[in-house]
Structure formats: structure tokens, C-alpha cells
Amino acid sequence: MTKEFLKDHCEKNKLYRTPYLNDTLYLHFKGFDQIENLEEYTGLKCLWLQSNGLRHIENLQAQTELRSLFLQQNLISKLENLENLSKLYTLNVDNNFIQTIENLSCLPELNTLRIAHNKLEMKADVEHLINCPSISDLDMSHNSLKDPDILSVFMCMPQLRVLNLMGNDMVKYIPNYRKTMTVHIKQLKFLDNLPVLPIDRACAEAWAAGGLDAERKEKESWQMRKWKRMQDAIDALKPIHAKHEERRRLKELEERGLTEASNTPGSQNPSECSEIQDMSSSQVGGCIQPSVQDSLDSNEDLQK
Incomplete structure (x- = not known):
């Protein structure tokens, strides 16, 4: 070195x-x-x-x-x-x-x-x-x-x-x-x-103070507290879940209302309405013209 x-x-x-x-x-x-x-x-x-x-x-x-x-x-x-x-x-x-x-x-x-x-x-x-x-x-x-x-x-x-x-x-x-x-x-x-x-220390100290029975009771107490914390967490989430479900339901109703309105007869858009009017006028004109011609022919026959 x-x-x-x-x-x-x-x-x-x-x-x-x-x-x-x-x-x-x-x-x-x-x-x-x-x-x-x-x-x-x-x-x-x-x-x-x-x-x-x-x-x-x-x-x-x-x-x-x-x-x-x-x-x-x-x-x-x-x-x-x-x-x-x-x-x-x-x-x-x-x-x-x-x-x-x-x-x-x-x-x-x-x-x-x-x-x-x-x-x-x-x-x-x-x-x-x-x-x-x-x-x-x-x-x-x-x-x-x-x-x-x-x-x-x-x-x-x-x-x-x-x-x-x-x-x-x-x-x-x-x-x-x-x-x-x-x-x-x-x-x-x-x-x-x-x-x-922490649970190991708590159970060990209970064991030192009261033997196996005290250790078992301490362990059960820790498990109950753990279960309660989990249940409290679940209960705290329930209102949040309910609000979310309500928003989802309202959104579905809103979307469903818009869909039904678009399918009603009076809900056509202006372009569709104009097309229908054009088609109707042409069809009516085609039907009236032969009727007028028949009336004129009948009137000429009577005059003779």
C-alpha cells in the first residue's frame, strides 16, 4: 500500500x-x-x-x-x-x-x-x-x-x-x-x-404480565380493532359511492331523454321537413292535373 x-x-x-x-x-x-x-x-x-x-x-x-x-x-x-x-x-x-x-x-x-x-x-x-x-x-x-x-x-x-x-x-x-x-x-x-x-410487542407484554390467556385476549382485542378500522373505512366510502351512483343515474336519464326526443315525429330537422314538403307538392300536382283534364273533356261533350 x-x-x-x-x-x-x-x-x-x-x-x-x-x-x-x-x-x-x-x-x-x-x-x-x-x-x-x-x-x-x-x-x-x-x-x-x-x-x-x-x-x-x-x-x-x-x-x-x-x-x-x-x-x-x-x-x-x-x-x-x-x-x-x-x-x-x-x-x-x-x-x-x-x-x-x-x-x-x-x-x-x-x-x-x-x-x-x-x-x-x-x-x-x-x-x-x-x-x-x-x-x-x-x-x-x-x-x-x-x-x-x-x-x-x-x-x-x-x-x-x-x-x-x-x-x-x-x-x-x-x-x-x-x-x-x-x-x-x-x-x-x-x-x-x-x-x-406493534401487535407483537403488545402481545409479548400481555404474555409477560398474565401468561398465555392474557396474550390471547390481547391478540383478539387487536384483531377486533383492526376489523373495526376496516369497517369504519367501508362505512366512510358508502356515501361517496351513493353520490357516484346518483350522478350516474341522472346522466343515464338525461341521455335517454335526448334519445326519445330525437325519435318523435315533430322532432325532424328543417332540412328533412323541406324535403318532405317538396315531395308532397310534386305528388299533389301530379294528381290534380289529370282530374282537371277529365272535367274539360266532359264539358265539351255536353255542348255538342
Whole structure:
């Protein structure tokens, strides 16, 4: 990861050769075993370093503006040297060899932590999360977590809304897993691969207070309220439908009246009337002329 390589790499990827002008740097799938020579890249906000051979998080002192750091699929065994990244919002260290969550309390804006497929096992390995109140999205899936008391750590995280614990044995050891997690983590909106809906929270809290009967009654109450909202919506549409039908009926009557008027005898247009008058006069003239001629012939016979 030499300075010249970084400049050439930026040029090939249509980035700036002037280091501090870049806000994103793509250094994934390069086979690096060390982070170095990034001192001049002070404007970075997003740094991609996944799928290399990195063993340590180091030499990031100049990246004070960094918001997203991607270090998944490396050989990292410890979270360290993050003190200068005070604006870091997303940290991804999936698929590494991390055994303990530590040194994250220096990141006051950290919102998303991805630490799946690592070596976390006991409550002591994750207790440091209590000192990270800003974390809202936490993925700890596919570790080796066994202790169900880890739930007490999550209960102390006031902003935790998304939690993924799939692939950990602790899920088996917590009775009524989803209900228990929902009741104890008050802000939880998404657990593992499913959302925590308002009805899920209401039923879980009813279950915690009164058991299965209370949960069933709460579910029925939600279903009744849902049915009532649907019925109210249908009732609100009825007057609108009635007005529409009345307008349609009046329009049909109006069109029908115009059609009947056009079919009555006195409803011919002037051109048709003139044609009829012309035809009638010619027919009458043709009938009168032979009668007059017969009268004249009879009068001549009498005179003789």
C-alpha cells in the first residue's frame, strides 16, 4: 500500500490524484496485510478494506472525518486504534477472529456495528457494549454466544433497535426467545430476520404480565380493532359511492331523454321537413292535373 500505488489506484478508479480531495477509497480485494500511507487522505468519509489479509486496525489517525469503515473478511483479532475516528457511524468487522468487543466507547456517533462470524462466546466478551449507548443496529450473528445472561447487556443499550443473534446457542437457552427479547429490549424494532410489530410487542407484554390467556385476549382485542378500522373505512366510502351512483343515474336519464326526443315525429330537422314538403307538392300536382283534364273533356261533350 505505497503512496504511488494509492495515487495510481485513484486515477484508475476515476478518483482524485490529490489525496485529500477524495472522500471514498476502494482498497478491497488487494491482498494488503497492513494499513499504511493514508496520512494524506484526510478527507475520507468511507474506506473499503474488506477481503484483504489485514491483521491489525492501525494507521488511521488522519481519518478524523471517516463515517464508514469496512474491514470484514480479514484476519483481525482485536478492535483497537479507533480513538481518532470520533465521527465513525458504521463499523463492519464481520468474518474476522475477534474474541472481545472493546475500545469502542471512544466512538460517540457509532450507530451500526457488524461483528458477525467472529469468536465471541461469553457475557464478558460483549459487556463493553454497555459503554456504547449510541449503537442502534447490532449484528452479532453466527458467533459462539452461549450465556443467556447476555440479555442484560442488551437491556442497558437505550438506542438498540435492530438486533441479530441468529446462529448463536444462547437463542436456545432463553425461554420464549422472541417474547422475552421483545419485552426486555424496549426500543427493539427488528429481531433476527423478522420485524417486531406493534401487535407483537403488545402481545409479548400481555404474555409477560398474565401468561398465555392474557396474550390471547390481547391478540383478539387487536384483531377486533383492526376489523373495526376496516369497517369504519367501508362505512366512510358508502356515501361517496351513493353520490357516484346518483350522478350516474341522472346522466343515464338525461341521455335517454335526448334519445326519445330525437325519435318523435315533430322532432325532424328543417332540412328533412323541406324535403318532405317538396315531395308532397310534386305528388299533389301530379294528381290534380289529370282530374282537371277529365272535367274539360266532359264539358265539351255536353255542348255538342
